[in-house]
Amino acid sequence: MGVLEQILRQEEYWKLEKEDGTDAVYTFEIPYHGKSFILKAFLECPAELVYQEVILQPEKMAMWNRTIAACQVLQRVDDNTLITYDVSAGAAGGVISARDFVNVRRIERRKEMYVSSGMSTVHDSRPPVKKYIRGENGPGGFVVMKSVRNPSVCTFIWILNTDLKGRLPRYLIHQSLSATMLEFMAHLRQRVRGMGETVHQ
Numbered sequence: 001m002g003v004l005e006q007i008l009r010q011e012e013y014w015k016l017e018k019e020d021g022t023d024a025v026y027t028f029e030i031p032y033h034g035k036s037f038i039l040k041a042f043l044e045c046p047a048e049l050v051y052q053e054v055i056l057q058p059e060k061m062a063m064w065n066r067t068i069a070a071c072q073v074l075q076r077v078d079d080n081t082l083i084t085y086d087v088s089a090g091a092a093g094g095v096i097s098a099r100d101f102v103n104v105r106r107i108e109r110r111k112e113m114y115v116s117s118g119m120s121t122v123h124d125s126r127p128p129v130k131k132y133i134r135g136e137n138g139p140g141g142f143v144v145m146k147s148v149r150n151p152s153v154c155t156f157i158w159i160l161n162t163d164l165k166g167r168l169p170r171y172l173i174h175q176s177l178s179a180t181m182l183e184f185m186a187h188l189r190q191r192v193r194g195m196g197e198t199v200h201q
Helices: 003-008 047-056 059-064 172-201
Strands: 016-022 023-030 035-044 070-078 081-088 101-110 112-120 140-146 154-161
Touching: 003 023, 003 140, 003 154, 016 059, 016 172, 023 172, 035 172, 047 101, 047 112, 047 140, 047 154, 047 172, 059 070, 059 154, 059 172, 154 172
Parallel strands: none
Antiparallel strands: 016 023, 023 035, 035 154, 070 081, 081 101, 101 112, 112 140, 140 154
16 A cells, blocks of 8 residues: 555656546656556545445456456455456467456555555465466556545546566557556446446436
């Protein structure tokens, strides 16, 4: 969580990499952890809805998020800590094959925001397999910031620090991560719009 807070506090130093409307991907260099990618987006829905869909129910994400092939909760350590197994979809037109990850996530509910922070770990039930290259995530996570003035909107931030392993050119990985984050945002926006329509029917 400390690394996430460090990144959030230094927003003026984020470097813009790619924009798509109101969504933007930035990078920020963290000592000892290397380059982090940061997606920042404005959503016209309550923070609680994003909290439910992205943070509380990660195992359902593959139903609406095409950048994820699978997500399974391996263990609920306590009410606010869980270990997940995640499989990413292939990227860059199939040049980057699917990766799998084992992550530990810690959920925090604060007055002004919801936070899911995490990084890679190991779990006996999911050793590496030949089918996938096992990626490794550094400190990162999701932050959903409430709006003080308008409870029906929120700001969503995804901080990604990942090593996809394999022998891929760095520029290709960076392009792919930015594109994947923006694609995720498009899926999330479509999901919350659909949820909102369901609520109002």
